[in-house]
Amino acid sequence: MTRSNLIGGEMLNWSDLHPVDARPAAAGPAATALLAAALHPDDAVLIAGPHDADLITDVAARVTSVDLLLRSAPDAEELAELLSETKGEVFCGSLDRFAGEHLAPDGQLSNGYDVIVALDGLERLVGPDTATLPWAQALDRLRARLRPGGRLLLGAPNTFGFGRLVQPDITAALPRDEDWGRDVADRTPAGLKSLTAVLQASGLTVDRLYAVFPSLVQADVALTSLDGFAPVVAARAVAAGNGGPLLMDPYRVVMDAAEAGLAFELAPAWYFVVGTEPPAVLPEGVVPDGAGVLLEEHLLTAMKYDDHAELRRIIPEYVAWLGAGGAGSPDNVIFDGTSYRLFGEPQDLDVVGHLRRFAERTLESGSRQPWPAAGDPHLLTSRLASMAGITVPEQRFRRAEVIRPLGSAEQLTTVARLAEELAHASARAILFEGTASGLRRSKPYRVGHAILGPAREVRRRLKRARWKIKRAVRKVRRR
Structure with a gap:
């Protein structure tokens, strides 16, 4: 029977499953597909960090045992009750308090896990009671609990992804409840190269690397490359995940970045998979095959x-x-x-x-x-x-x-083009007016005007006389 154990650093009045002013838990079709491909029926699994309840129950139905590591006490109680018929335990607290006394002298856990799942990343494995825990140290703590030859499924957000390019960070001026002050060393390494370097320094070999769209908390699609029609799928996911004021059109930004070969590095997040090679596209079938x-x-x-x-x-x-x-x-x-x-x-x-x-x-x-x-x-x-x-x-x-264009940048471009077209039209009008004025001042025009002027006056008077005659005739007929 699953039990909830307080290990220290737990957050008693906080929920990552039901946030009021914070990010929701990791979820999405790509996350579900990754777990389905990477897990085996006889696995002992640790799920570290906030993951959607449906994702957790799906894992529990696939494997032998599931342990959970959560910082939220209400979430721990809820999931312990949900998994009451599942073999495993729920540990509530921070990663730095997580059963270090059970490690063997060589730093490995004698009865560790076959699979460690941390698709939400490492940032939410600690609470405000943990003064500092650098990302690399947090990774080493998880890796130490992995059995030799085990599998690690790790998510990491991109601190400079498409979100920074297409949408202004309005919330930066209004910190959320979870944005308490942290040591600078706690941040996720910036960029794909930095993350890969930290993983290599920890002795981990990445077997699969996915670009995740549009985010870790709603992983609709995960791709190992952005060739063929994959950019279209990624662009649709990013466009659907960005609303409100936009700096640039999300769809076009992703398509243009893919054409320049930069879309993978600018992905909103990544999945690092160690110890197994799931399919290249998650979920399978979302990217069409063939030329064109x-x-x-x-x-x-x-x-x-x-x-x-x-x-x-x-x-x-x-x-x-x-x-x-x-x-x-x-x-x-x-x-x-x-x-x-x-x-x-x-x-x-x-x-x-x-x-x-x-x-x-x-x-x-x-x-x-x-x-x-x-x-x-x-x-x-x-x-x-x-x-x-x-x-x-x-x-x-x-x-x-x-x-109107969706993005502010495209709006400014359109305004600039309209202003240019208006300037050209105005210049043509001025040129036409100058040409017409020159014609009016020319001698042939003046001669013609002098000749035709009297003729026009005669014609006008004849029309007026005809009108008077017709009116007189109508009066006579009415009598």
């Missing part, structure tokens, strides 16, 4: 470089594919140069709806267009539809609808 490029990217590239010929070739082909039974917008369709195939679930939209979705995403991303800058989705949709011979009715759109 996302149709949206192909169209945006053509628009960026003013390739009207390519746009007029691809749009009719894509519309024809939709007419033949296709059901995907450009952000959900793969184009391999000759054919189209769906990437994800079908979308219940008509042809104009698919083109409108692409127009909206283009405007939201602030991507360059080969036409005057505007935020009117009707105008852009109509222009694209006309390439396939389709007329978009006005009633399909709300009047005066304007779509």
Whole structure:
């Protein structure tokens, strides 16, 4: 029967499972898939740090025994009751108080664990009673409890990931309840190189390294590389995980970083796997196979470089594919140069709806267009539809609808482009006005004006006389 044991450094009035003003526990489909791939039925497992209750019960159903190490006393009691029929114990307290007396003289635990799971990282393994515990020392304490040949599943947040690039850290001025003062040595090493160096210095060989999106607390996908269509999956996860004010469009930032080969280093977090090699993509099947490029990217590239010929070739082909039974917008369709195939679930939209979705995403991303800058989705949709011979009715759109770029940077870029276009239009107007003024001052214009002026006056008087005659005739007829 599972029991809860207080080991020191526990937090009596705190919950990581049900936070009020703090991060939730580690969870997500990628975390579940990783545990399913790495655990064996006869394993003795230690789960260190806050993990979602469903994740813990899933592990308990797969292995022989599960011990938990938590800093929250309420969480420890709740999970001990939840796992009452499971073999194992719940230890409540800080990592630096965790049963050091049970270690053998060589620093290894004689009856240690086959697997240690710390997918939330190491930062929340201690409370405010622990003055300092450097990240490397915390890692060594966990490693010491691992049996020879055991497996370690470790999560680590990125202190300079996509989150820092796409969203302002408004909460920095308003510390959360868990942001108590800590020694500077407690921080997670900054960057992938620093983390890898600490792991190597501890004698650990990383067998699998995953980039996790969008975060450790909601690990939707974990990838060992960002090639092929993996950046699209990562970009969707980051975009879905970032709301509110944005510095830049999250989706485009990830796609551009992947094109530059920087997306892995800028991932929001990583999983380090020691002692086993799970699948390269978690969960499996979320990244499509095969050659090609996302149709949206192909169209945006053509628009960026003013390739009207390519746009007029691809749009009719894509519309024809939709007419033949296709059901995907450009952000959900793969184009391999000759054919189209769906990437994800079908979308219940008509042809104009698919083109409108692409127009909206283009405007939201602030991507360059080969036409005057505007935020009117009707105008852009109509222009694209006309390439396939389709007329978009006005009633399909709300009047005066304007779509602005999501990110502040793209908004400023759009404003700059509008200002440039306005300056060019103003310069052309001034040039036209100067040309017209010069014509009015020219001798041929003055001569023509002198000749035509009297003729215009005669014509005007004749029209007035005809009107008077007609009115007199109507009066006579009425009599």
